[in-house]
Amino acid sequence: VGSPNTGKTSLFNRLTGLRAKTGNYPGITVDLRSAQIEIGNGPSQRTIQLIDLPGLYSLEPTSPEETVAAEALRGNRLGKVDAVVIVLDATAIGRNLSLATEVLELGLPSVVVLNLIDAADANGIEIDLHTLSAELECPVIAVSARTGRGLDDLRNQIQALLAVPATSLPITRTNCVSGCTGCAYAARFDWSDLVVQRSVRGVSHDAPAKLQTIDRYLTSPWIGTLSLLAVMLAVFVVIFSLADIPMSLIEAGFERITLWVDRILPNADRFSPSRLAAAIALSLGVIVALYKSMGFKLTRRNLLISGGFLVGAVLLPSDDFRSLLLDGVIGGVGGVLVFLPQICILFFFITLLEDSGYLARGAFVMERVMRKVGLPGKAFIPMLSAHACAIPGIMAARTIENWRDRLVTILVLPLLTCSARLPVYAMIAALLFGDSPVLASLTFAGAYLLGLAAALGTAFCLKKTIVAGDPAPLVIELPAFRRPSLRNALLTTYDRAVVFIKNAGGVILLISVALWFMASYPKPDPATLSGDEKAQNQQSLQYSFAGRLGQAAEPIFEPLGFNWKINVGVISSFAAREVLVSALSVIHGIGEDGGEDPQGLVNSLRAQQRPDGSPVFSRATCFSLMVFYVLAMQCLPTQAVTRRETGSWKWAIFQFVYMTLLAYVSALIVYQTLTHLGIA
């Protein structure tokens, strides 16, 4: 346990390495990282569970994370606490001694750890550990999570604490928490000052003059905002340029898997070992995904459903099973996992920026701007992340302490343009202005701005209505600038990536199977099919549930300028936007790989005609489709993460409904206006 910015998580990472697991504890939406580690040698060796509690400034919580940490310390959340490791920043002990005393007053066996001792040494700060230990009446150990110094001492001390049966000692400390007038915090701080006075030498209040000057610029209204924009732009340039290579590797990897599975799957025999193994693996995957992401309970009815799925998977005709596995599962999962490199790079840079102390300045600078729309300055980090993918954005919203502010931020994040929208924008921009790169880029930029404006506008409206209330006023610590640890950033990135795969992976699998089913069944009578394979695929899709839904939805989407083929695209990309491109390819008889030959797709889409001979993809329809895709909530994995972070489906459904309505109405206005202006 420790205050934010004390290097608590770095220390945890150092002690546990890759063994740490980010877990959900029952009833909390807060992620807690925990790890089993071995301490001691020989016969005295034992395994302990180390839990990294969220950072907190005091035991009087003001955010969901602090609540969990405070309750966990009191033993109300995660069971009995055997020992507490209190992490302090050695360069600024006075800053967090107040929390340390508060925790020590709980009377649990504790050890105080002075982290960042290397930085304290470098700054000429001398700490008398004995005096400090005597004042605090608990062992004190100096460590550096960055270099690994003192970690063995810490392990031994933890072991020593656990060896003694825990007794609740009455607190004999003479600091006058109750006797002093007024506030307990002031008393604790006064006491901290005394302790620091007795045990620490060489403390200078002031950061080096150079850093102070830099800090003044970074927090000033204009230069601060501009440099923040520059840093963020740089991060995004790096994300989009670096992620290219691993993204193509992942794509190639999934292609290889597809080929390999295609080769080993038998053509006819349903009961061959490889076919059975694949069917069982798929069924297990679906059950685990249901269990993990939907809270599926192992009741008799659900077991029957699972068994039914397995039997269905086994009995499926070979061609269908192949298509389920290759197009449905591998294609669907691969299509989303391809964004993982971008997300990892994003997390990596955000962790570096956060550890360096810069993000707090960013939030400080953005406060002015964000407050105007009713959001706190801290919302800028999630909003930034959401421009790569809404999921890491929603996960990053945890840095916002106030629940209402966090909720509003989460609700508007999916309006920001994520990478999955880019293929759609690219297609529409090419349809509209294929001959003019300038106009095409403007269309692109316009779509980004529309998303941003919609997010800010919606935040403003939500703050006035459903989630009423002003944003919590800013109180933010601006931690000292510090050199970030690469190792810690890598471990954090790994951890976040695992959380992303766990959160999104299961949902993606389920959706992929469901969408495959919608697009494949019912099958038309083979005798009625005509033409080559592409034409047959087109007719099958038209005959399937997805195709029928598209036709049934015609009256709904007609005022937006969509015909039933576009509707099929909209419905198929319901779970993941980028599917629109390949769905439009199939439904227009271009074949599934149409997306890979953009010019071919665009040309044949341009050639499409309505019954009256006018082009389907008129300017009005294109703009309307673009606006729809900027604003619509076409991403089920995001919804699953919203549910998780807000703790209920209620907000996920609300998010879906308001975004869909917003998208529909906006696209309607665009299409009708353009048509009436004669821009068809």
Add this chain to the structure above:
Amino acid sequence: MMIQAGGKLSGVDLGRWVCAAIDGPNESVIRMRSLGICVGRPLDLVCDGDPMIVRVGSTQIGLSRFLAKHVTVQPRSESLEPVEDTAS
């Protein structure tokens, strides 16, 4: 004159002050206190604006003007200096 006599943190000059009283929204008060802005404690106004920067010991805190209106400060007399000097 008003400045010499102290006043709300939102209305005073840059410099050294002592916190005399805090009110305002409960959550924010807890947060301010737990960061060291509490009654009887010294604080420096480092950078004015909205939000402004306040230093408590070695901690820099970004504080919105809205909250600063809820913090009453008094000029810090030199007699309080020893406490301030030892704050890390």
